[in-house]
Amino acid sequence: MSPPIHHTFGPLANTRHMLSASGLILRPWRWRSGPATAALARGMETCMNAATSSPKPAVSLWGSGREALLVALRAIPAQPGDEVIVQGYTCVVVVNAIRAAGLLPVFVDIDPDTLNLDPAEVEMAVSPKTRAILCQHTFGIPGPLRELKEICDAHHILLIEDCAHILPDDARPSGIGKTGHMAFFSFGRDKAISGVTGGALIVREEAYRAAVQKQAEEAKPLPRSVILRLLCYPLLYVLLRPLYGLWIGRAMLALAGKTGVLVPILTRREKEGSMSPAVTTMPNACAHLALKQLHTIRTINDHRRMLTRFYLEEIDRREWRIASKPDDTAHPYIPGRITSDLPLQKFPLFVPGAERIRQQLKKQNIHLHDGWTGCVICPPAVDASALGYKDGQDPDAELCGTQILSLPTHPGMTHQQALKLIEAIEQHLNT
Numbered sequence: 001m002s003p004p005i006h007h008t009f010g011p012l013a014n015t016r017h018m019l020s021a022s023g024l025i026l027r028p029w030r031w032r033s034g035p036a037t038a039a040l041a042r043g044m045e046t047c048m049n050a051a052t053s054s055p056k057p058a059v060s061l062w063g064s065g066r067e068a069l070l071v072a073l074r075a076i077p078a079q080p081g082d083e084v085i086v087q088g089y090t091c092v093v094v095v096n097a098i099r100a101a102g103l104l105p106v107f108v109d110i111d112p113d114t115l116n117l118d119p120a121e122v123e124m125a126v127s128p129k130t131r132a133i134l135c136q137h138t139f140g141i142p143g144p145l146r147e148l149k150e151i152c153d154a155h156h157i158l159l160i161e162d163c164a165h166i167l168p169d170d171a172r173p174s175g176i177g178k179t180g181h182m183a184f185f186s187f188g189r190d191k192a193i194s195g196v197t198g199g200a201l202i203v204r205e206e207a208y209r210a211a212v213q214k215q216a217e218e219a220k221p222l223p224r225s226v227i228l229r230l231l232c233y234p235l236l237y238v239l240l241r242p243l244y245g246l247w248i249g250r251a252m253l254a255l256a257g258k259t260g261v262l263v264p265i266l267t268r269r270e271k272e273g274s275m276s277p278a279v280t281t282m283p284n285a286c287a288h289l290a291l292k293q294l295h296t297i298r299t300i301n302d303h304r305r306m307l308t309r310f311y312l313e314e315i316d317r318r319e320w321r322i323a324s325k326p327d328d329t330a331h332p333y334i335p336g337r338i339t340s341d342l343p344l345q346k347f348p349l350f351v352p353g354a355e356r357i358r359q360q361l362k363k364q365n366i367h368l369h370d371g372w373t374g375c376v377i378c379p380p381a382v383d384a385s386a387l388g389y390k391d392g393q394d395p396d397a398e399l400c401g402t403q404i405l406s407l408p409t410h411p412g413m414t415h416q417q418a419l420k421l422i423e424a425i426e427q428h429l430n431t
């Protein structure tokens with residue numbers, strides 16, 4: 001039985017990660033505090049400081065990326081009801097953080113070539129109440145930073161970069177994480193690197209540092225029982241993932257989820273649109289795991305670049321008739337900004353009938369459901385209208401949710417699996 005092809009079954013959990021987590025389970029005194037948090041903050045500072053002339057950033061670590069965003073938004077001087085511009089086709093936790101900060105999300109459509117905010121639409125959405133624009137770098141595709149920065153400068157608005165899907169390395173100079181007034185990163189389990197949970201906030205403007213520092217002093221540590229469950233995540237996935245094609249593997253992972261051994265990525269309340277106002281510190285144990293991956297970021301990103309290049313070549317070689325924009329014709333579409341030098345978190349391909357193909361692929365032990373399908377505020381269980389999104393408001397974001405078929409690029413995805421996946425999709429496109 002071959003191992004599953006997947007997005008979400010511990011994509012960054014490998015044997016080394018599992019051994020580190022096992023070692024940490026045996027050292028409970030290192031779960032909450034220890035040297036790893038300071039080392040990770042220094043590592044992120046180096047990563048975000050390299051080759052820039054901008055002022056030295058202040059780095060703080062939080063229990064998750066969504067908490068880092070909440071802290072950033074609460075540091076902005078604003079009145080209740082002030083607005084934050086965010087793209088359609090985003091994650092519910094982003095919208096929840098905006099609302100938890102007492103601000104109003106204003107949804108703006110995406111540019112199908114970048115899956116990021118369309119600057120022309122942003123310009124039209126800016127109002128005297130706009131306090132910040134969130135630039136998402138969806139799946140690691142760089143957002144239109146220059147254009148958004150110009151809009152922000154012209155209107156005295158803050159640019160916050162959502163780098164949850166990307167951690168740039170030194171292979172290619174980029175402004176990602178270095179252009180906005182603030183930027184945040186996620187160390188969640190399926191992000192650029194993983195500490196199972198965690199987030200970093202980078203503040204470049206002196207003016208916001210005190211408000212962030214104050215929140216850091218008030219942040220509470222996660223309960224030890226939660227940290228223990230988080231540390232079980234790499235163990236469970238490394239041991240059970242190869243068995244996913246058999247009922248026993250699926251049943252054991254389902255049991256771990258049902259009994260709460262696995263900490264859910266999203267709680268029921270988060271899916272319903274709320275977020276706790278209390279923020280937490282990043283556990284030292286999670287920082288330890290994330291730091292090990294930060295040390296190998298070039299290797300991880302090179303692997304993602306290799307698969308991005310491979311998918312581009314295979315699609316090209318097959319002469320799939322590619323549409324010039326996503327629409328209802330029967331041709332696949334690739335966002336125009338995807339180039340082979342991008343370390344994508346996942347490779348977005350658009351095909352009509354994407355959901356049908358995903359369902360068919362499951363029978364071949366290929367699992368491409370990642371929560372970013374069939375929704376504008378993801379995952380699909382979220383009621384977007386309850387969060388202020390009006391149906392039809394962002395047509396390109398809606399089409400993206402309907403037609404996307406994302407292909408994995410994570411370090412556990414092999415070249416052979418990528419070829420098998422392309423061949424399987426080809427077969428389904430032809431039927």
Ligand SMILES: Cc1ncc(COP(=O)(O)O)c(C=O)c1O
Nearest residue numbers: 064065066091162164186187188
């Ligand atoms: C675009 C985006 N921003 C922010 C976040 C928040 O990251 P975290 O899961 O670490 O809270 C996520 C993921 O959940 C995301 O997909």
